[in-house]
Amino acid sequence: GAVVSQHPSWVICKSGTSVKIECRSLDFQATTMFWYRQFPKQSLMLMATSNEGSKATYEQGVEKDKFLINHASLTLSTLTVTSAHPEDSSFYICSARGETPYYEQYFGPGTRLTVT
Amino acid sequence: GENVEQHPSTLSVQEGDSAVIKCTYSDSASNYFPWYKQELGKRPQLIIDIRSNVGEKKDQRIAVTLNKTAKHFSLHITETQPEDSAVYFCAASRDNYGQNFVFGPGTRLSVLP
Numbered sequence: 001g002a003v004v005s006q007h008p009s010w011v012i013c014k015s016g017t018s019v020k021i022e023c024r025s026l027d028f029q030a031t032t033m034f035w036y037r038q039f040p041k042q043s044l045m046l047m048a049t050s051n052e053g054s055k056a057t058y059e060q061g062v063e064k065d066k067f068l069i070n071h072a073s074l075t076l077s078t079l080t081v082t083s084a085h086p087e088d089s090s091f092y093i094c095s096a097r098g099e100t101p102y103y104e105q106y107f108g109p110g111t112r113l114t115v116t
Numbered sequence: 117g118e119n120v121e122q123h124p125s126t127l128s129v130q131e132g133d134s135a136v137i138k139c140t141y142s143d144s145a146s147n148y149f150p151w152y153k154q155e156l157g158k159r160p161q162l163i164i165d166i167r168s169n170v171g172e173k174k175d176q177r178i179a180v181t182l183n184k185t186a187k188h189f190s191l192h193i194t195e196t197q198p199e200d201s202a203v204y205f206c207a208a209s210r211d212n213y214g215q216n217f218v219f220g221p222g223t224r225l226s227v228l229p
Contacts, residue, residue: 034216043205043221044160093159104150105217107159 003027004096006108013084013115021079021111023094029074030096034105035067038091050077084115118143120208122220129196130228137223139206140188146208149182149189150217155202163204164191196227 003026013019023033032051036044048064050056050071058064068080077096081088091112095105119142129135139149147168152160166173166180166189173180177196182189193200203224207217 041224044219046216046218049216104162104165107152107161109159110157 002098002104002106004030004094004106004108006094006111008111009109010112011114013113015085015115016083018080018082019084019113021081021092021094021113023077023079023096023108025075025096025098025106028096028098030077030098031074032097033071033077034095034097035069035077035079036093036095038093038110040091044093047079081113084113086115089113089115118146118208118218120206120218120220122206122223124223125221126224126226128226128228131196131198133196135191135193135196135200135225135227137191137204137206137225138188139190139208139220140186141208141218142187143208143210144184144187145210148209149180150207150209151178151180151191152205152207152219153202154205154222160205193225196225198227198229201225201227 005024007022035047037047038044046059047062048056048058048069050069052071052074056069071077091110093110094108097105122139150165151163153163154160164178164180166182177194179192203222205222206220209217
């Protein structure tokens, strides 16, 4: 149980285009989803937290107009990188947490974005 | 906000030896402390966690200790094996609904055969 998927697993796009990444909880309802960014050999940096049906809460320094997050249902959250630039190239990982008495976050497999 | 530090950044041990990774946190309200293992190019996987009402927790070769007064917690791996080689992240979080994890910078563990 507690499986989180991400799609696509990798994507290459040209500078200036937008890219959408999907995060799905496959066997549980995720009331809260988190989006992280991870640069090579670095830690996971939280970008934003989204609760189903609410606006996402962005961490300081993360541009909400550039990284659009939509948590439209209890099993799906999307991250759209708008007008992507090479510096946006990174590994993006989502995680999901359901309504349990525990606090574990279940991570997706990640999406490697390369902007050329 | 919460700040989590982790040491060492890299650690090499001989197979069969023990490995210890230490983390400190700044927010005294944090009361959930998970440890994640991440292999290259893969997702982080929870390996053990501890809550603030417990001082120590063990699961086979892995144990975690927590000192709330000093605000530090440690991961202990005994009888290390090559497959333990990975990056390990600690994290700290409040237990209120919607509170976020703050991850440490990670420790790259190499178990030498």
